[in-house]
Amino acid sequence: MRSARSSGLRAIPGGAAAGTAPARPAPGGPAQEFVKVDRVGMRFDIGGKAFTALDDVSLTLERGSFAAIIGPSGCGKSTLLRLIADILQPTAGSISIEGLPPAQARADRRIGFVFQEATLLPWRTVIDNIALPLEIVGARPGAGIYSPQSLLRLVGLEGFAQALPQQLSGGMQQRVAIARALVLQPDVLLMDEPFGALDEITRQKMNFELLRIWEETRTTALLVTHSIAEAVFMSDRVYVMSARPGRLEQVVPVDLPRPRTAAHMRTPGFAELVNTIRDALLRGEPQA
Structure with a gap:
């Protein structure tokens, strides 16, 4: 059974999850x-x-x-x-x-896993790559599961839903991989x-992006x-x-x-x- 956290996440705009983010442990408080x-x-x-x-x-x-x-x-x-x-x-x-x-x-x-390479399926669009785990487990976006569309917005790729992986930069591909890892919450x-193959400027931008996503989820x-x-x-x-x-x-x-x-x-x-x-x-x- 999933933990109570599944129903307690902060909502992503347009997503299915509801509620507020669970509080992080207070500094100096019990771990x-x-x-x-x-x-x-x-x-x-x-x-x-x-x-x-x-x-x-x-x-x-x-x-x-x-x-x-x-x-x-x-x-x-x-x-x-x-x-x-x-x-x-x-x-x-x-x-x-x-x-x-x-x-x-x-x-x-x-458990979600993001590998060194984005490992996106080249024949699937961005939105379909994000939705792949849902198809594998036979689930549809619903309570406790983020929708692919909401995750697309979360990783800043809302205008690229129908793009193919080869049409994206390395950093954009890794954003898709992160969204795919999060789709089952x-x-x-x-x-x-995940950013080891990126240039220094893109890598630093992705650091900021990942922290922003982590703050949301x-x-x-x-x-x-x-x-x-x-x-x-x-x-x-x-x-x-x-x-x-x-x-x-x-x-x-x-x-x-x-x-x-x-x-x-x-x-x-x-x-x-x-x-x-x-x-x-x-x-x-x-x-x-």
Whole structure:
């Protein structure tokens, strides 16, 4: 059964959901543990040899929060995201989403996933790509489910409903992918470097867009990124991972006020957080 949050989201203009957004935990108040990763390990067998991708990783996400994972290439960031999404199963430890195993959360359509590539179907229009999950599960926009049209407005592509993916820029394609991930109103939105292939200017614009969308939906969000500045700008908390095998090197709380603006990037507090994360990444590198 879906959580009570399904009927408590703030309405998107023209959408089906009604009510107001659930309040985020007050600063300094009790944490509402929503996603829990408990001492998770992941090993693969490659050519008959054991390969450890993750080792003893623990983290928690509060309901309605925005967190980021950062670490060197190959440290298991994407693997961890796939474990939470039930695409892979851990070889050690456990994961829960509001007390449920990921398999149950996925079956209940509580998880949305945005990949590095937009992975849109090239023969389907923008609106039809957004509606694809509804068709797969045999659902129609109704109570508790955003309509594709309302999500099109939310991601700023209202005039592109009948466009094909090849007629869109990379940033616009990723907006469609985000809308598609939200159409079943997931409780958790997992994003695996969705802006990694974009130029710096477009990437920064997409950061603002994603935060605006998150403010509207208040979906619990977890972003994998290689950009320190992006991790700080977007997040309430940054999880810094070490080089392979991936371990949690440091948890960095981000106490910058919201809503975030470009002015926050020029503050001493922002620079200090960037330096803290950079130092943690260097500590997590293997020693020569």
